[in-house]
Amino acid sequence: MSTSAxxxxxxxxxxxxxxxAPDGGRSKEDVQAAVRQVVSIFVEExxxxxxxxxxIEQMHDTRQVASMQRDIKRNAxxxxxxxxxxxxxxMCNAHPEGVKSLIDHVLNxxxxxxxxxxxxxxxxxxxxxxxxLGDNYLKHSDTFITRASREKRKLQxxxxxxxxxxxxxxxxxxxxPHMINWDERLRLSFATLSKAVLDxxxxxxxxxxxxxxxxxxxxxxxxxxxxxxxxxAWKALKVGDMxxxxxxxxxxDALIARDCMWEYGVPEEETVLSAPYVPPAYRCFTxxxxxLRWQ
Numbered sequence: 281m282s283t284s285a286x287x288x289x290x291x292x293x294x295x296x297x298x299x300x301a302p303d304g305g306r307s308k309e310d311v312q313a314a315v316r317q318v319v320s321i322f323v324e325e326x327x328x329x330x331x332x333x334x335x336i337e338q339m340h341d342t343r344q345v346a347s348m349q350r351d352i353k354r355n356a357x358x359x360x361x362x363x364x365x366x367x368x369x370x371m372c373n374a375h376p377e378g379v380k381s382l383i384d385h386v387l388n389x390x391x392x393x394x395x396x397x398x399x400x401x402x403x404x405x406x407x408x409x410x411x412x413l414g415d416n417y418l419k420h421s422d423t424f425i426t427r428a429s430r431e432k433r434k435l436q437x438x439x440x441x442x443x444x445x446x447x448x449x450x451x452x453x454x455x456x457p458h459m460i461n462w463d464e465r466l467r468l469s470f471a472t473l474s475k476a477v478l479d480x481x482x483x484x485x486x487x488x489x490x491x492x493x494x495x496x497x498x499x500x501x502x503x504x505x506x507x508x509x510x511x512x513a514w515k516a517l518k519v520g521d522m523x524x525x526x527x528x529x530x531x532x533d534a535l536i537a538r539d540c541m542w543e544y545g546v547p548e549e550e551t552v553l554s555a556p557y558v559p560p561a562y563r564c565f566t567x568x569x570x571x572l573r574w575q
Contacts, residue, residue, distance in 0.1 A: 305463030308370070314517055315369055319470065320376040322513040323362060326477045326506065327378045330358065333481050333502035336382070345396075348389060352400065356386050356408035361476030363409045368469045372414035383417060467519035471526045474510045478529055481506060493544040500540050500551040503533045511557050531562055538566040 306314075330336060336355060362379045366372055375383070386408060390400040402408035460468070481502050507530065514522065522530075530552070537551030548554050553566065 305461040311462040318516045323376045325509040329506045365473040367412040471523045496540040497546045
Protein backbone atom coordinates (compact mmCIF):
# COMPACT_ATOMS: atom_id res chain seq x y z
CA MET A 281 0.00 0.00 0.00
CA SER A 282 1.34 3.41 -0.91
CA THR A 283 2.09 6.03 1.70
CA SER A 284 -0.64 8.28 0.34
CA ALA A 285 -3.20 5.46 0.43
CA UNK A 286 -2.26 4.57 4.00
CA UNK A 287 -2.60 8.18 5.00
CA UNK A 288 -6.04 8.41 3.43
CA UNK A 289 -7.34 5.36 5.32
CA UNK A 290 -5.78 6.26 8.66
CA UNK A 291 -8.23 7.57 11.28
CA UNK A 292 -8.33 11.32 11.61
CA UNK A 293 -6.28 12.66 14.49
CA UNK A 294 -8.56 13.79 17.29
CA UNK A 295 -8.18 17.48 17.97
CA UNK A 296 -8.00 18.74 21.55
CA UNK A 297 -10.80 21.10 22.43
CA UNK A 298 -8.59 23.04 24.80
CA UNK A 299 -5.12 23.00 26.25
CA UNK A 300 -4.03 23.46 29.83
CA ALA A 301 -1.07 25.44 31.04
CA PRO A 302 2.21 23.58 30.48
CA ASP A 303 3.01 20.79 32.97
CA GLY A 304 5.42 21.96 35.61
CA GLY A 305 4.99 25.52 34.49
CA ARG A 306 6.61 28.65 35.82
CA SER A 307 7.64 29.32 39.38
CA LYS A 308 5.51 31.29 41.81
CA GLU A 309 7.80 34.29 41.43
CA ASP A 310 7.58 34.23 37.62
CA VAL A 311 3.78 33.92 37.68
CA GLN A 312 3.43 36.78 40.17
CA ALA A 313 5.72 38.90 38.00
CA ALA A 314 3.39 38.22 35.05
CA VAL A 315 0.42 39.25 37.20
CA ARG A 316 2.10 42.54 38.12
CA GLN A 317 2.99 43.26 34.51
CA VAL A 318 -0.18 42.10 32.75
CA VAL A 319 -3.12 41.90 35.14
CA SER A 320 -2.51 45.36 36.60
CA ILE A 321 -3.16 46.80 33.13
CA PHE A 322 -6.21 44.58 32.69
CA VAL A 323 -7.61 45.76 36.03
CA GLU A 324 -7.46 49.42 35.02
CA GLU A 325 -8.98 48.65 31.61
CA UNK A 326 -11.78 46.55 33.09
CA UNK A 327 -12.67 49.26 35.61
CA UNK A 328 -12.90 51.70 32.70
CA UNK A 329 -15.26 49.29 30.90
CA UNK A 330 -17.44 48.97 34.02
CA UNK A 331 -17.58 52.74 34.29
CA UNK A 332 -18.53 52.95 30.62
CA UNK A 333 -21.70 50.87 31.09
CA UNK A 334 -22.34 50.81 34.85
CA UNK A 335 -20.89 53.99 36.33
CA ILE A 336 -19.17 53.29 39.64
CA GLU A 337 -20.66 55.81 42.05
CA GLN A 338 -18.89 56.84 45.25
CA MET A 339 -21.40 58.54 47.52
CA HIS A 340 -20.42 60.00 50.90
CA ASP A 341 -23.64 61.80 51.84
CA THR A 342 -24.67 60.16 55.13
CA ARG A 343 -28.02 61.97 54.91
CA GLN A 344 -28.97 59.57 52.11
CA VAL A 345 -28.45 56.34 54.00
CA ALA A 346 -30.30 54.01 51.63
CA SER A 347 -28.42 55.31 48.58
CA MET A 348 -25.10 55.15 50.40
CA GLN A 349 -25.73 51.57 51.54
CA ARG A 350 -26.67 50.54 47.99
CA ASP A 351 -23.54 52.25 46.66
CA ILE A 352 -21.28 50.52 49.21
CA LYS A 353 -22.79 47.10 48.53
CA ARG A 354 -22.46 47.46 44.76
CA ASN A 355 -18.85 48.66 44.93
CA ALA A 356 -18.03 45.86 47.36
CA UNK A 357 -19.36 43.34 44.83
CA UNK A 358 -17.16 44.82 42.10
CA UNK A 359 -14.10 44.89 44.39
CA UNK A 360 -14.64 41.29 45.52
CA UNK A 361 -13.69 39.90 42.10
CA UNK A 362 -10.29 41.58 42.23
CA UNK A 363 -9.78 40.86 45.94
CA UNK A 364 -10.41 37.14 45.36
CA UNK A 365 -8.02 36.99 42.41
CA UNK A 366 -5.11 38.60 44.25
CA UNK A 367 -5.86 36.51 47.33
CA UNK A 368 -5.65 33.29 45.30
CA UNK A 369 -2.41 34.50 43.74
CA UNK A 370 -0.99 35.18 47.25
CA MET A 371 -0.68 38.89 46.43
CA CYS A 372 -3.03 40.50 48.96
CA ASN A 373 -0.69 43.47 49.39
CA ALA A 374 -0.14 44.06 45.67
CA HIS A 375 -3.44 45.50 44.44
CA PRO A 376 -3.32 47.97 41.53
CA GLU A 377 -4.27 51.58 42.32
CA GLY A 378 -7.76 51.24 40.88
CA VAL A 379 -8.58 48.35 43.21
CA LYS A 380 -7.01 50.13 46.20
CA SER A 381 -9.19 53.16 45.53
CA LEU A 382 -12.33 51.03 45.27
CA ILE A 383 -11.55 49.16 48.50
CA ASP A 384 -10.68 52.36 50.37
CA HIS A 385 -14.00 53.86 49.30
CA VAL A 386 -15.94 50.86 50.60
CA LEU A 387 -14.10 50.89 53.93
CA ASN A 388 -14.23 54.66 54.43
CA UNK A 389 -17.90 54.93 53.49
CA UNK A 390 -18.70 52.06 55.85
CA UNK A 391 -16.88 53.84 58.68
CA UNK A 392 -18.89 56.99 57.98
CA UNK A 393 -22.14 55.07 58.26
CA UNK A 394 -21.03 53.36 61.44
CA UNK A 395 -19.96 56.68 62.96
CA UNK A 396 -23.51 57.86 62.34
CA UNK A 397 -24.72 54.76 64.21
CA UNK A 398 -26.07 53.28 60.99
CA UNK A 399 -25.61 49.65 60.04
CA UNK A 400 -23.04 49.06 57.30
CA UNK A 401 -24.04 46.62 54.53
CA UNK A 402 -20.61 44.91 54.60
CA UNK A 403 -20.92 43.51 58.13
CA UNK A 404 -21.56 40.17 56.42
CA UNK A 405 -18.24 38.93 55.01
CA UNK A 406 -20.05 37.27 52.11
CA UNK A 407 -20.91 40.79 50.93
CA UNK A 408 -17.33 42.11 51.16
CA UNK A 409 -14.21 39.92 51.33
CA UNK A 410 -12.57 42.03 54.01
CA UNK A 411 -10.78 39.02 55.49
CA UNK A 412 -8.97 38.51 52.17
CA LEU A 413 -7.41 41.96 52.34
CA GLY A 414 -3.72 42.50 53.00
CA ASP A 415 -2.40 44.03 56.19
CA ASN A 416 -1.78 47.34 54.42
CA TYR A 417 -5.52 48.03 54.67
CA LEU A 418 -5.48 47.51 58.43
CA LYS A 419 -3.06 50.29 59.42
CA HIS A 420 -5.94 52.46 60.57
CA SER A 421 -8.00 49.53 61.79
CA ASP A 422 -11.15 49.95 63.80
CA THR A 423 -13.38 47.47 65.60
CA PHE A 424 -14.93 46.10 62.41
CA ILE A 425 -11.65 45.74 60.52
CA THR A 426 -9.77 44.28 63.47
CA ARG A 427 -12.45 41.66 64.07
CA ALA A 428 -12.32 40.60 60.43
CA SER A 429 -8.50 40.51 60.46
CA ARG A 430 -8.29 38.12 63.39
CA GLU A 431 -10.48 35.68 61.49
CA LYS A 432 -8.70 36.15 58.18
CA ARG A 433 -8.97 33.16 55.85
CA LYS A 434 -5.85 31.04 55.81
CA LEU A 435 -4.20 29.23 52.93
CA GLN A 436 -2.51 26.66 55.17
CA UNK A 437 -3.45 23.12 54.24
CA UNK A 438 -4.16 24.15 50.65
CA UNK A 439 -0.64 25.02 49.56
CA UNK A 440 2.35 22.73 49.45
CA UNK A 441 5.89 23.84 50.19
CA UNK A 442 6.38 24.40 46.47
CA UNK A 443 3.38 26.73 46.36
CA UNK A 444 1.10 24.36 44.48
CA UNK A 445 -2.59 24.33 45.22
CA UNK A 446 -3.77 20.95 46.54
CA UNK A 447 -7.35 19.86 45.87
CA UNK A 448 -9.25 16.64 46.51
CA UNK A 449 -10.84 14.81 43.60
CA UNK A 450 -13.28 11.95 44.14
CA UNK A 451 -13.14 9.06 41.68
CA UNK A 452 -14.97 5.73 42.08
CA UNK A 453 -15.87 6.70 45.62
CA UNK A 454 -12.27 7.39 46.61
CA UNK A 455 -10.59 10.74 47.21
CA UNK A 456 -7.21 11.52 45.74
CA PRO A 457 -5.06 14.66 45.92
CA HIS A 458 -4.75 16.75 42.79
CA MET A 459 -1.99 19.32 42.43
CA ILE A 460 -2.45 22.54 40.49
CA ASN A 461 0.74 24.33 39.53
CA TRP A 462 1.07 28.10 39.51
CA ASP A 463 0.39 28.43 35.78
CA GLU A 464 -2.85 26.48 36.05
CA ARG A 465 -3.74 28.39 39.19
CA LEU A 466 -3.31 31.66 37.29
CA ARG A 467 -5.33 30.27 34.37
CA LEU A 468 -8.33 29.36 36.52
CA SER A 469 -8.12 32.43 38.77
CA PHE A 470 -7.88 34.88 35.88
CA ALA A 471 -10.76 33.14 34.09
CA THR A 472 -12.87 33.56 37.25
CA LEU A 473 -11.91 37.23 37.45
CA SER A 474 -12.72 37.74 33.75
CA LYS A 475 -16.19 36.21 34.09
CA ALA A 476 -16.89 38.31 37.18
CA VAL A 477 -15.97 41.48 35.28
CA LEU A 478 -18.32 40.51 32.46
CA ASP A 479 -21.07 39.64 34.95
CA UNK A 480 -20.68 43.05 36.58
CA UNK A 481 -21.42 44.71 33.24
CA UNK A 482 -24.92 43.34 33.75
CA UNK A 483 -27.61 41.66 31.68
CA UNK A 484 -29.71 43.34 29.03
CA UNK A 485 -32.55 45.15 30.85
CA UNK A 486 -36.15 44.18 30.12
CA UNK A 487 -37.37 47.61 29.09
CA UNK A 488 -39.37 49.35 26.36
CA UNK A 489 -38.25 49.10 22.76
CA UNK A 490 -36.60 52.54 22.50
CA UNK A 491 -34.67 52.22 25.74
CA UNK A 492 -33.91 48.55 25.01
CA UNK A 493 -32.23 49.43 21.74
CA UNK A 494 -29.99 52.00 23.41
CA UNK A 495 -29.19 49.70 26.33
CA UNK A 496 -28.55 46.77 24.00
CA UNK A 497 -26.07 48.78 21.95
CA UNK A 498 -24.29 49.99 25.10
CA UNK A 499 -24.10 46.45 26.48
CA UNK A 500 -22.69 45.06 23.23
CA UNK A 501 -20.08 47.81 23.15
CA UNK A 502 -19.09 47.27 26.80
CA UNK A 503 -18.92 43.48 26.36
CA UNK A 504 -16.81 43.89 23.23
CA UNK A 505 -14.36 46.16 25.05
CA UNK A 506 -14.32 43.78 28.01
CA UNK A 507 -13.53 40.76 25.87
CA UNK A 508 -10.85 42.69 24.00
CA UNK A 509 -9.06 43.39 27.30
CA UNK A 510 -9.53 39.80 28.48
CA UNK A 511 -8.10 38.31 25.31
CA UNK A 512 -5.15 40.72 25.26
CA ALA A 513 -4.28 39.85 28.86
CA TRP A 514 -4.88 36.14 28.28
CA LYS A 515 -2.43 36.07 25.40
CA ALA A 516 0.18 37.98 27.39
CA LEU A 517 -0.17 35.68 30.43
CA LYS A 518 0.53 32.57 28.30
CA VAL A 519 -1.64 30.16 30.27
CA GLY A 520 -3.23 28.05 27.53
CA ASP A 521 -6.80 28.19 26.31
CA MET A 522 -9.78 29.51 28.23
CA UNK A 523 -11.60 27.14 30.61
CA UNK A 524 -15.00 25.89 29.49
CA UNK A 525 -17.08 28.22 31.66
CA UNK A 526 -15.43 31.26 30.09
CA UNK A 527 -15.87 29.84 26.59
CA UNK A 528 -19.57 29.41 27.37
CA UNK A 529 -19.76 33.06 28.41
CA UNK A 530 -18.23 34.09 25.08
CA UNK A 531 -20.91 32.08 23.27
CA UNK A 532 -23.61 33.77 25.36
CA ASP A 533 -22.30 37.22 24.47
CA ALA A 534 -22.12 36.18 20.81
CA LEU A 535 -25.79 35.20 20.92
CA ILE A 536 -26.74 38.49 22.61
CA ALA A 537 -24.82 40.33 19.89
CA ARG A 538 -26.66 38.34 17.22
CA ASP A 539 -30.05 39.23 18.73
CA CYS A 540 -29.21 42.93 18.99
CA MET A 541 -27.95 42.98 15.39
CA TRP A 542 -31.09 41.32 14.07
CA GLU A 543 -33.64 43.13 16.21
CA TYR A 544 -32.18 46.59 16.61
CA GLY A 545 -29.63 46.98 13.84
CA VAL A 546 -26.59 47.20 16.11
CA PRO A 547 -23.53 47.19 13.79
CA GLU A 548 -21.51 43.98 13.93
CA GLU A 549 -18.27 45.91 14.39
CA GLU A 550 -19.61 47.13 17.76
CA THR A 551 -20.07 43.57 19.05
CA VAL A 552 -17.91 40.57 19.91
CA LEU A 553 -18.93 38.93 16.63
CA SER A 554 -16.47 41.17 14.81
CA ALA A 555 -13.55 39.92 16.94
CA PRO A 556 -10.99 37.55 15.37
CA TYR A 557 -10.89 35.35 18.50
CA VAL A 558 -14.53 34.22 18.15
CA PRO A 559 -14.35 30.58 16.92
CA PRO A 560 -15.91 29.81 13.52
CA ALA A 561 -18.16 27.27 15.26
CA TYR A 562 -19.66 30.08 17.34
CA ARG A 563 -20.32 32.17 14.26
CA CYS A 564 -21.96 29.17 12.59
CA PHE A 565 -24.14 28.55 15.65
CA THR A 566 -25.25 32.19 15.92
CA UNK A 567 -26.31 31.99 12.26
CA UNK A 568 -28.65 29.11 13.15
CA UNK A 569 -26.46 26.38 11.64
CA UNK A 570 -24.96 23.28 13.27
CA UNK A 571 -21.15 23.47 13.24
CA LEU A 572 -19.47 20.51 11.53
CA ARG A 573 -17.64 19.56 14.72
CA TRP A 574 -20.97 19.23 16.56
CA GLN A 575 -22.58 16.94 13.95
